Amino acid sequence: MDADDATAGRSDRRATMRFAGISNAVREILDRLKSWKWQVFAVCAVTFVAGPAVTAFEDARRYAGTAQSDWIPTNMxxxxxxxxxxxxxxLAICESDRFVPISEYSHGDDPGHALILGIWAMASDSTVTLVDVARLNAVLNIVGLVVLAGFIFALGAHVTSIVLLVLGPVAYLQWMGVSPHWGLIGAASLAMILPMTLIARKLGRLSPRSANACVAIGIIGLALAALLREPIGVMCLAVTLAVIGFKAVHRLQGGRRLRDLLVIAPLVLVASAAPTWAVLARDAWFEMEPAEHVTTHNFSHTLYIGLGAVPNTLGLEYEDEVARAAVEQVAPDVVSSSPEYYRILWTLYWSALADAPAEVMRIYLEKAKHILADDILDDAPPLAIVLIVAVAHFVVLTVLGLWRRIDFYQGALVEGAALVLIGLFIAQAILAHHSRMFAMPIGIALLVLLGVLLESCWRAAVALLAPLRTRQVSWRQQ
Structure with missing residues (x-):
């Protein structure tokens, strides 16, 4: 029995040493790659993103020769x-010898695409076509993918970043179109950076120089998101102000200064008002016709017609004409998409909520079921399943303190940000419309969640193998 035990012990020791040897070899490779990490990121970005980007640019040629889009604001x-x-x-339409604000022709449309295309036309002195519109959407998504992946890489979540680069083109570039919705995935990606940066600074996951650079990128991303889609800008603004408020309270309790927050907060507010600044600058520099219509979206319109996104007893449909007809019944002479128009829609929405609260709640629950049953990405499980797994993963690792044990604090930040993004777009789906066209930015979060799950498993395996390496060293010393 003693001889058998000794043989078994030697066998276990050899197996343990083999596992430890593999672990050491992998660790040595990773240590060597650390000094070349940004070169590795660049190679991955070129390898996995460049090809789909070129394909997207070529696919945009299908709009060549097409003079007009089915999406009316695009023609404007x-x-x-x-x-x-x-x-x-x-942001103007030229009529004879006068300039008319674009909002007079494109009601309730965000100014981002028109502004960027106008700047491109001025810089290149070339006529903008639908091909350029499609390529603009592709550029926005490509930039959003690479910048977000680079930011996650800078945090130290390297596996998550590479997963995003490898699978990202599926979410970012598989669709192509000339409406604004196709570029909003990139806008949402850029909007994620600012609040994450402010938290990462507190956790010490970014150097002061890197943190300042990321704050600048995040503020630019917020401004761009606000220009391209007001709801996404509002999401970023709300989350960022919440983070700033939490940090301010925490610092005041610790008797620390708020100097940097007092600088960042006004910049955030200025960036979130980028559409207003663009219009004010235009009106200040050029003699414009007076505008009667609002330049950006208005939530009252979306909330009101959102009640018609599913069959209902209110007699509503998700159509702009439904809102116009409802306002005309109250005030026949009101100008569509004017401030007074939207004020009346607020009144109509709150009246519907007060008169039929049960029906409104049923409508919202029905839309919640639709969005939670959607898989968003074609090969992904239903969103409800993803949320259950991701929330369980986040809660278990947080409660058991495993983020610290596997040295993956940044994973908690990235996974938490992805869950917040999903939650915000679920709220948008419930209040507005549950269509995948509006919910496409959730695809970003799905890829990030997958990356965090894989990286946490990898780091857990490395942490479990650490004792084996210690045993190997001790046995060699014996």
Whole structure:
């Protein structure tokens, strides 16, 4: 029995040493890669993103020769860009010898695409076409993918970043179109950076120089998101202000200064008002016709027609004309998409909520079921399943303190940000419309969650193998 035990012990020792040897070899490779980590990131970005990006640019050629889009605001972007090319004025339509604000033709449309296309027309002195619109959406998504992946890489979540680069083109570039929705995945990606940066600074996951650079990128991302889609800008603003408020309270309790927060907070507010600044600058520099319509989205319109996104007893449908007809019944002479128009819609929405609260709640629950049953990405499980797994993963690792044990604090930050993004877009789906076209940015979060899950498993395996390496060293010393 003693001889058998000794043989078994030697066998276990050899097996343990083999596992430890493999672990050491992997660790040595990773240590060597650390000094070349950004070169590795660049190679991965080129390898996995460049090809799909070129394909997306080529696919945009299918709009060549097409003069008009089915999406009416897109046609206004083209007219505005031509006005910018000829007269140097942005967000305007040229009529004879006068400039008319684009909002008079494109009601309730965010100004981001029109502004960027106008700047491009002025810089290139070329006529903007639908091909350029499609390529703009592709560029926005490519930039959003690479910048977000680079930020996650800078945090030290290297596996998560590479997973995003490898699978990202599926979510970011598999769709192509000339409506604004196709570029909003990139806008949402850029909007994620600022609040994550502020938390990462507190956790010490970024050097002061890197943190300042990421704050600048995040503020630019917030401004761009606000220009492209007001709801996404509002999401970023709300989360960022919540983070700033939490940090301010925590510092005051510790008797520390708020100097950097007092600088960042006004910049955040200024960036979130980028659409207003663009319009004010235009009106200050050029003699414009008076505008009667609001330049950006208004939540009252979306909330009201959102009650018609599913069959209901209120007699509503998710159509702009439904809102216009409802307002005309109250005030026949009101100008559509004017401040007074949206004020009346607020009244109508709150009246519907007060008169039929049970029906409104049923509508919202029905839309919640639709969005939670959607898989968002074609090969992903239903969103409800993803949320159950991701929330359970986050809670278990947090309660058991495993983020610290596997040295993956940044994983908690990245996974938490992804869950917040999903929650915000679920709220948008419930209040507005549950269509995948509006919920596509959730695809970003799904890929990030997958990356965090894989990296946490990897780091857990490395942590479990650490004792084996210690045993190997001790046995060699014996």
């Amino acid at each position: 972007w083209l007219k505005s860009a031509e006005c910018a090319r000829q007269e140097g004025v942005w």
